[in-house]
Amino acid sequence: MDTQMDKKRMVSILSNDNAQRYKYLLKEVVNLGEIWILTDEQGCVMLSTDEEDCVPIWPNKEFAELWATGDWQDCEPQAITLKKWHSHWTDGLADDELAIAVFPVPDQDGLVVYPDEFDYELTALGRKKLAG
Numbered sequence: 001m002d003t004q005m006d007k008k009r010m011v012s013i014l015s016n017d018n019a020q021r022y023k024y025l026l027k028e029v030v031n032l033g034e035i036w037i038l039t040d041e042q043g044c045v046m047l048s049t050d051e052e053d054c055v056p057i058w059p060n061k062e063f064a065e066l067w068a069t070g071d072w073q074d075c076e077p078q079a080i081t082l083k084k085w086h087s088h089w090t091d092g093l094a095d096d097e098l099a100i101a102v103f104p105v106p107d108q109d110g111l112v113v114y115p116d117e118f119d120y121e122l123t124a125l126g127r128k129k130l131a132g
Helices: 007-014 019-034 061-067 082-096 117-129
Strands: 036-040 053-057 076-080 098-103 110-112
Touching: 019 036, 019 098, 019 110, 019 117, 036 053, 036 061, 036 082, 061 076, 076 082, 082 098, 082 117, 098 117, 110 117
Parallel strands: 053 098
Antiparallel strands: 036 076, 098 110
16 A cells, blocks of 8 residues: 655654554554565565664665665665465564564664564454454
């Protein structure tokens, strides 16, 4: 889904703390059915925090594009369906001992979570949505 987000709304979301952006990302991912990463010619972009090597993820293309500057200016946002995330990415990240940097913004790495924890949160929220 490629809908443009209102700039005012983007600024508001970007000003949220890590926990608020995490909640926002979970809701958006469940509603839209996709997670956004950045890729380059070598594959998925990664970042290192003080304690973990992470794959950064975003709730939509516009937020991922904000991160594609400096050393990452040649990176492209790529959507991963929620179905593919559950079937391939969760176990793949865990097997590679990688964490997830949830919704990093300029000057902040985002909340770091483990793939199984993130998958659990997505699944629980998805069930809630279905139960309505």
